[in-house]
Amino acid sequence: MVRLHGELDIARTPELTTLLRGTCQQTRTAWLIVDLRPVTFLDSTTLRELRTAQERCEQAGKGLRLVYDQPFISRLLALHGATAQFPRHASTNDAWAGRETPPKN
Numbered sequence: 001m002v003r004l005h006g007e008l009d010i011a012r013t014p015e016l017t018t019l020l021r022g023t024c025q026q027t028r029t030a031w032l033i034v035d036l037r038p039v040t041f042l043d044s045t046t047l048r049e050l051r052t053a054q055e056r057c058e059q060a061g062k063g064l065r066l067v068y069d070q071p072f073i074s075r076l077l078a079l080h081g082a083t084a085q086f087p088r089h090a091s092t093n094d095a096w097a098g099r100e101t102p103p104k105n
Contacts, residue, residue, distance in 0.1 A: 001092060005038035008046040016046060020053040032057050033095045036068040047080055054085070065095040074103035 002023060008016065023032055034050065036042065054064040067089045068074075077083045088103045089095035 001033040001035060003035040003038065005040075007041040008039055009041060009043045010045045013045050013049060016049045017052075020049060021056070023053070030062050031096065032062060032064045033089075033092055034064060034066050035092055036066055036070070036073060039068070039070065039073070042073055042076060044076070044080065047076060047082060050086070051082070065089055065098075067092055067095050071103075077103070 002019065004016070006012075020034075032053070034053075050064070050066070057064045066073075066086045069088075069090060074083070074088065077086055083103065087100040089099065090101040094101060
């Protein structure tokens with residue numbers, strides 16, 4: 001599991017790339033859970049990094065699930081047509097169990 005925090009924008013992209021790169025190969029479970037609940041801002045460059053991480057996870061035979069409760073993340077995902085790709089999980093327990101939660105608008 002990875003817990004991200006603060007503002008995730010283009011300035012933090014290199015840090016995020018380093019953090020997520022290879023994480024799927026290192027995880028011992030079928031899922032990489034990314035907890036975004038402490039995030040205060042997220043832009044499209046971060047979304048692109050999450051999509052890349054998801055692709056890496058799938059190539060490793062695993063998956064990526066997002067945990068978030070902020071309406072701005074729901075709106076960003078909807079704007080980029082990524083709601084189906086990244087369904088909302090309200091808690092890490094829900095993400096592990098695969099229980100999706102409708103996005104907050």
